[in-house]
Amino acid sequence: MCFPRFVLRLPDWVEVLLSDSERVYPTIEERMQLAVDLARRNVQHGTGGPFGAGVFDMETGKLLAPGVNLVVPLRCSTAHAEIVALTIAQQRAGSFDLGSSGLPPYELVSSTEPCAMCLGAVPWSGVRRLVCGARDEDARRVGFDEGAKPGDWVASLEGRGIAVLRDVCRTAAVAVLEQYRSAGGVIYNARPEGAGGDPEQGA
Amino acid sequence: MCFPRFVLRLPDWVEVLLSDSERVYPTIEERMQLAVDLARRNVQHGTGGPFGAGVFDMETGKLLAPGVNLVVPLRCSTAHAEIVALTIAQQRAGSFDLGSSGLPPYELVSSTEPCAMCLGAVPWSGVRRLVCGARDEDARRVGFDEGAKPGDWVASLEGRGIAVLRDVCRTAAVAVLEQYRSAGGVIYNARPEGAGGDPEQGA
Numbered sequence: 001m002c003f004p005r006f007v008l009r010l011p012d013w014v015e016v017l018l019s020d021s022e023r024v025y026p027t028i029e030e031r032m033q034l035a036v037d038l039a040r041r042n043v044q045h046g047t048g049g050p051f052g053a054g055v056f057d058m059e060t061g062k063l064l065a066p067g068v069n070l071v072v073p074l075r076c077s078t079a080h081a082e083i084v085a086l087t088i089a090q091q092r093a094g095s096f097d098l099g100s101s102g103l104p105p106y107e108l109v110s111s112t113e114p115c116a117m118c119l120g121a122v123p124w125s126g127v128r129r130l131v132c133g134a135r136d137e138d139a140r141r142v143g144f145d146e147g148a149k150p151g152d153w154v155a156s157l158e159g160r161g162i163a164v165l166r167d168v169c170r171t172a173a174v175a176v177l178e179q180y181r182s183a184g185g186v187i188y189n190a191r192p193e194g195a196g197g198d199p200e201q202g203a
Numbered sequence: 204m205c206f207p208r209f210v211l212r213l214p215d216w217v218e219v220l221l222s223d224s225e226r227v228y229p230t231i232e233e234r235m236q237l238a239v240d241l242a243r244r245n246v247q248h249g250t251g252g253p254f255g256a257g258v259f260d261m262e263t264g265k266l267l268a269p270g271v272n273l274v275v276p277l278r279c280s281t282a283h284a285e286i287v288a289l290t291i292a293q294q295r296a297g298s299f300d301l302g303s304s305g306l307p308p309y310e311l312v313s314s315t316e317p318c319a320m321c322l323g324a325v326p327w328s329g330v331r332r333l334v335c336g337a338r339d340e341d342a343r344r345v346g347f348d349e350g351a352k353p354g355d356w357v358a359s360l361e362g363r364g365i366a367v368l369r370d371v372c373r374t375a376a377v378a379v380l381e382q383y384r385s386a387g388g389v390i391y392n393a394r395p396e397g398a399g400g401d402p403e404q405g406a
Contacts, residue, residue: 002218003268004294008209015205065206076290077299077327078281087279091207096280097391117323120350124280124320147323148359156351188300 006076008087011047014038014066024061031056031109032133032169034063039081039111039176042068043185050180053081053110055089055098058128064098064106065089071188082110082118086125099126107131111173112139113166116147122157129163133173142177143187209279211290214250217241217269227264234259234312235336235372237266242284242314242379245271246388253383256284256313258292258301261332267301267309268292274391285313285321289328302329310334314376315342316369319350325360332366336376345380346390 017038025031031054038052049069056063067085071077085108090096098106107129108122113136122130136146150156154164181187220241228234234257241255252272259266270288274280288311293299301309310332311325316339325333339349353359357367384390 003213003221003291006211006290006294008211010206018206071299071327075293075297075299077293077329078286078290078324079299083281087209087281088206090278090280091209094278096274096278096282115323115327116353117320117327120318120320120323120352121281123348123350124274124318126280145326147326148353148356149323150319150351150353153351 006074008070008074008076008079008084010066010084010088011042011045011068011070011073013041013045013047014068017041018063018066023063025056025063026061028109028131028165028168031061031107032111032131033172034066035081035109035111036133036169036173036176038066038068039173040179042081043176043180043183047073048079050176050185051081051111053085053108055085055106055108055127058105058107060104064092072186078117080115080118082108082114083121086121086127090125095126097126099128105129109168111176112136112144113146115145116149119149119153122162123160127162129165130157131165131168133167133169134177135166135170138170138174138177142181144177209277211273211277211279211282211287213269213287213291214245214248214271214273214276216244216248216250217271220244221266221269226266228259228266229264231312231334231368231371234264234310235314235334236375237269238284238312238314239336239372239376239379241269241271242376243382246379246383246386250276251282253379253388254284254314256288256311258288258309258311258330261308261310263307267295275389281320283318283321285311285317286324289324289330293328298329300329302331308332312371314379315339315347316349318348319352322352322356325365326363330365332368333360334368334371336370336372337380338369338373341373341377341380345384347380
């Protein structure tokens with residue numbers, strides 16, 4: 001038996017876009033603008049869904065790793081923008097814990113509030129802050145399934161010492177989702193709510 | 204800028220153990236025994252934490268993909284056994300949706316109930332059933348953080364048409380967790396509950 005490997009690799013256009021490795025993003029709005037821009041360009045380039053993210057050094061504003069949704073091209077349902085950004089960030093940092101001693105504090109900036117899976121990934125990643133653009137309900141309104149999250153997820157993260165900042169550039173973030181829907185972008189939801197038995201509401 | 208790739212690859216011992224590609228696991232107990240055996244061997248080989256999983260064809264009992272916890276060796280906090288199994292399964296199936304038409308029905312068998320992240324990954328994966336060995340509280344008792352899950356997660360999955368089967372070979376699954384603790388195995392919880400602010404209880 002020889003099981004296949006899985007290789008997570010960013011699209012070439014991301015490398016070109018972010019070729020200036022010295023660039024800093026001093027404000028939280030600039031960091032979110034990059035995440036939203038990644039989401040928009042990901043659709044334009046046909047490399048995945050309308051979601052972008054980045055892991056930034058909270059103090060210097062340097063980008064450690066970007067992320068875009070790569071579910072379809074990589075044939076991998078977990079390749080959401082946040083998971084991609086965290087995975088590449090941990091490879092760059094050389095640690096499965098971005099919060100380990102010797103590392104600067106990092107934050108995860110996401111163009112849309114994380115789905116249930118990505119939300120669950122946040123505490124394991126070691127980031128100190130989660131910064132969100134569009135809200136859960138914005139994604140659901142467009143048709144994306146966000147999954148079943150604990151109702152008190154913000155308090156839960158904060159109880160673990162992870163700050164949560166919401167609605168950063170929300171309008172711009174929502175616009176990318178709505179453009180995607182207007183252009184007839186595919187919304188894949190493998191197992192939607194109400195597929196069997198009694199429907200269950202997330203969030 | 205050149206961002207690193209991430210390569211997800213099973214340890215060599217897994218390939219050796221599962222070299223008979225024609226083997227079938229007719230009963231749910233045999234499938235769970237493999238997941239538990241993978242968890243045990245993962246610790247023995249020093250390739251990760253005490254968690255194993257597998258994606259099986261529900262009808263034939265053939266293994267599509269195994270998974271073990273590879274967080275530490277791969278420096279990747281999302282490399283839990285379930286995510287590893289689902290990712291490799293999707294590569295083998297050639298689809299991000301294991302529930303897509305043309306594929307047989309698949310199930311995810313996990314030696315321990317999934318953490319919040321892995322639970323959130325289940326609906327996106329396309330599996331039709333989740334089979335669990337040790338319970339969430341068994342993992343927590345040993346010291347593993349399972350994250351904040353919705354209290355009604357079983358009903359939530361079932362509402363999406365994903366069956367849930369619990370307590371399969373639970374005693375054997377718990378024994379692996381307890382052996383790990385007794386042997387002084389490292390339990391890494393990046394951002395534990397109560398790290399800041401008010402502590403928050405997961406389900």
